[in-house]
Amino acid sequence: MTLLDQYLKAVAAQLPKDARDDIVAELRDMILTRFEAKEEELGRPLTDGEQEAILREVGHPLAVAGRYHTGANHLIGPELYPYFLFAVKIGLAALIVITLLASAIQVLVGELSLSEGIGHAFSNIVSGGITLIGFAAIAGFIIERQPEKPKFLREWRVKDLHLFEFAAFDTEALERSFKEGQKGKSMSVTMGFKSSSPAANALGAAMGLTVLLLWWTGVLPIADLRPGAGSWVMDGIDYGAILTSIVEVAFWPILAYLAARIGLELFRAWRPGARRVAALGQLTLALVRLGGLLWLWSYSPLSPVIHVDSMQALIDGARRMADGHFSLATLLTLIGLFMMIETVGNILGSAWRLATPARAETAKA
Template sequence: MNTGKEGETGMDLVERYLKAVAAQLPKETREDIVAELRDDIMGRIEDLEARLGRAPSDDEVEALLRDVGHPLTVAARYRSGPQALIGPELYPWWLFGVKVGLAVMVCVTLVGLAVRVLVGDVYLGQAIGQGFASLFSGAVSIIGILTVAGFILERQEKKPDFIAKWRVKDLGLFELGGNIDADDWSRKLAGDWAGAKAKPGPAVRKGAEMSPVARAVASAIGWTVLLLWWTGLLPVMSIRPEELAGVVDGVDYGLILRQMVEAAYWPVTLFAVCRIGFDLVRAASGGNARLTALGDLAFGAAAAWGVLWIWFWSPLSPVIWVGTVTDFLDRVRGLFDRADGEVGGVAAILMVVVVWAFLAELARMVRAAGRLAVGR
């Protein structure tokens, strides 16, 4: 049998194939595996020769070797360890992480867009175009980061407890997708609201309730995305203070934002790093109720202090600070009646947001104290 190259026979094809396989194998097992594979191939050639009643041609030998498999594929069968970038057991968690990461990224992008439009840095049409480009590049980065994390986890001998030792009560979050009916939404988009199946609010909330472990994992992913965005490592729509120079109602919010970012950069970075570490610890612990409550108290206090800093001492304080409840209510009313032009709408909105954020942190601390007391 000739292959078209002078002096090369069908056996030469087999040997070249075996050498290609051997090059992909560990040295300590190479000879044994190649010997086993050679016996298998020669047996197949003998069977083929018996069926044909003649020696197989070179093309027939090559077709037989293709049936055996590509050398890379065949060698992989003999290697230990994972045979996939992310295996089927870890893939649902990877997909869950991607969804959470992308959701946080969309929120971050919208905030960046709103600020840049608000201070007049870009027009709305520009912002939308930049937002789409930013979402695409950011999504690629998030998927890449989570894929690297999944690749590393897949190759660990011991999987994290939230994967290997899951409990039925931890599965509530993953029922959330079942409450999102694509057919219903397609009918709604087509205008058929009557034909769409309505689900009662309590039923949706019950199905979407997160388990403690799922909340910890989702929080860790979300804070990681925020940290990457804050430090400029995630290429999404960023708020770059040095590029903002918009003046609204006589206030240079670009300058204020630049000063605030400079002052808060490292405290916010440290807060995010600690939050990520805490979420990973409570996920590994199975979502311990008292540990979670203690962390919520600590982080709630830190966040509340940060809001107080914004109110009393930050560069934004002179713009939003009011001394009495009456002044606060007057500013809120000014949002709806600005005929006198004395009260800036942006300043009033920011004032309400800061007060609301402080009250939300206080409420979270009270709930955390209650959970710490009862242990659930």
């Protein structure tokens, strides 16, 4: 077998069967023409080394076969890449917040020293980030090879183009604020993150919720704070045991809730104009979330720790924290109350959007 035959055989192995013979014949003619031209120039037959040099000029068999490939020749194409990058940014941001919070709790309860907490946080951010980017790349790979591109790529709208400005540092606004400060005017410094579109917000929420879902299922073991792990005692309260008890009861309901939230956010990104359908989904999930928070407040293993009988008791606890007497129980109580207030606000807002005629919403938008 000649060098040319070996080369063409390697190329043919990478080509689609229906076009293989025609492409190989075309390549053979082209390469033989090069061989003949070089032989005429030298006045003698080519050596194996000279033939191999010409074959290298033609290109590696994988690269040559790729030129004839009719499908996607890239992992994530230029159309999908901004969405991939956006999802990765949101996912990494959520990962960093959760990891730092988990490490801070472990340091507070004395499970880790400060230096160990920093080391664990850095290690988990790196390993978790690689995992997230891998998941995003797999999703992009699958989407890129669908026979029909997703609707958000085919039927994009001008008002959704803020997606490509997400996390772009607004230097003009910062410079303008600085000049106003020099002139003695009130200096309102915006840290420069431009607002994004409803579709972008929905994609970002879906990515952040995916990070929570992966953490909850243990795929992202963030600082050993995944459900059911460890024993964290503070002020005589074993929060690790409480978390384990909660997980035994609520693991699957929370998993289903997170999956439903992710599905709703993806629907919002896919159909940003379907406001009333999205509002119905948001209202339903907000009611479910409120029920879960009420269970956590009144009936869960955490209830004896966070439940307060009067507003005065809550105010007294907040004052002690303001005076420097940190209490994780009081902090969790405040967080639980704020989450309930925020959830009630979501319920009212979703109910209003659901009751508002679609025409009025469109006019507002």
